[in-house]
Amino acid sequence: MITDPKSVYYLTGIAPQSLLSLVYSFSPPIYLLVFRDGEAILLTAQKDEKAARDVFDGKITTYVNYDLKERMIAYPDFILTRVKKIVGEKNTHYKRVGIESWHTPRILMETFNNTEFIDLSRRILRWRAVKDSDELGAIRKSCELNDYAYSIARSVSINGRSEIEVYSAVQEELTKKVETYQFFAGDVASGERSLEMGGPPTSRRLNDGETFILDLWLTWKGYWSDTSRTLVVGGKPTASQERMLELLKTAMAAGEDKLRPGVKASEVYQAVLDVISSAGLGSRFPHHAGHGIGLDDQEVPFFIPGSTDVLEENMTCTLEPGVYVPGIGGFRIEHDYLITKNKPERLTSHPLNL
Numbered sequence: 001m002i003t004d005p006k007s008v009y010y011l012t013g014i015a016p017q018s019l020l021s022l023v024y025s026f027s028p029p030i031y032l033l034v035f036r037d038g039e040a041i042l043l044t045a046q047k048d049e050k051a052a053r054d055v056f057d058g059k060i061t062t063y064v065n066y067d068l069k070e071r072m073i074a075y076p077d078f079i080l081t082r083v084k085k086i087v088g089e090k091n092t093h094y095k096r097v098g099i100e101s102w103h104t105p106r107i108l109m110e111t112f113n114n115t116e117f118i119d120l121s122r123r124i125l126r127w128r129a130v131k132d133s134d135e136l137g138a139i140r141k142s143c144e145l146n147d148y149a150y151s152i153a154r155s156v157s158i159n160g161r162s163e164i165e166v167y168s169a170v171q172e173e174l175t176k177k178v179e180t181y182q183f184f185a186g187d188v189a190s191g192e193r194s195l196e197m198g199g200p201p202t203s204r205r206l207n208d209g210e211t212f213i214l215d216l217w218l219t220w221k222g223y224w225s226d227t228s229r230t231l232v233v234g235g236k237p238t239a240s241q242e243r244m245l246e247l248l249k250t251a252m253a254a255g256e257d258k259l260r261p262g263v264k265a266s267e268v269y270q271a272v273l274d275v276i277s278s279a280g281l282g283s284r285f286p287h288h289a290g291h292g293i294g295l296d297d298q299e300v301p302f303f304i305p306g307s308t309d310v311l312e313e314n315m316t317c318t319l320e321p322g323v324y325v326p327g328i329g330g331f332r333i334e335h336d337y338l339i340t341k342n343k344p345e346r347l348t349s350h351p352l353n354l
Helices: 005-012 046-055 076-089 121-129 133-156 163-178 191-196 239-257 265-278
Strands: 031-034 040-045 059-063 096-099 116-119 184-190 211-220 223-232 299-302 316-319 322-325 329-332 335-338
Touching: 005 031, 005 121, 031 076, 040 046, 040 076, 046 059, 059 076, 121 299, 133 163, 133 211, 133 223, 133 335, 163 184, 163 211, 184 191, 191 211, 191 322, 191 329, 211 329, 223 329, 223 335, 239 265, 239 316, 239 322, 239 329, 265 299
Parallel strands: 040 059, 096 116
Antiparallel strands: 031 040, 184 211, 211 223, 316 335, 322 329
16 A cells, blocks of 8 residues: 555555646645555556546546535545545455555554554665666756756856845746746855855845855655855855865765765765865765765665665665854855766856856
8 A cells, every 4th residue: 555645656656636736735635556366557647547547557536526516625534434445345355455654544543353464664765766767867867957946046146146036036936937836945145144054035135255055955756956156246256165066066076976876875975075174174074975866865875874775776865965164154066967877967058156
């Protein structure tokens, strides 16, 4: 029983009516039941039936999510009656049932008597770490939009403009470009706020000469891109600010050299840290060195010292070295990558210059 809409989307290609719901989690319930005889049954809202039939060749059964006589939202207790009916029609006892324990409603599990539940939650996350061609297509488009977002952000990040005005300008242009809703968020932090590594945009106004960290996230067909750039407002960085950027570029290059199948994620982190530590700034690098991206903004592999993840071909990930130095500013840069048999493919291209 697959009950997380993201997992159903991953396994079938069936997305809720609004892909934004994969980010905000307000979609009607959609369950995938796969029986031991090989039959797959999809339970979905009636309004999503046509989209489901376009990509799913199993059996589809629907429910009315919005009904003026009975309900506006189909909560799990209502969906439970439909699941009971589907399972009952199979007329068999289920000794073992695979579920996503992180997402499956307890009242649904209670409908099975004397059953052993096998948790598939982490297994599905591992499947998702290695991307298929259609997933890579969505991630590439997401990265393309991410690059576009920076071109807008750079053009409007001028002295006297507020952080929220910069964010709003980018959101407006992205929406115009895709001609519909577009999820867009991230860290938008200038001046002293850049020393805190990030945070949402505020009414704080930009000042010439200070650093401005932009760590922008957006999605396309539910798939994330996540990159960071540091700007110097006014475009005239000091020699010290230039040195910080060059240090991070060197650290990023060291991490790139480790992005190969079979390499431990902890080794990628260490390669980035070693470069920063060699400049005496190891204590100014307090966070991870990157992470996987996909249907979540942060997923396997995780580039931290305690990670046991091992890189595989067709994983997608970020590298994001950063240093935060009082008197000079906060700095972070980030690109997105595809792991290939040979060297990694960089998926984002907007310049790193201050």
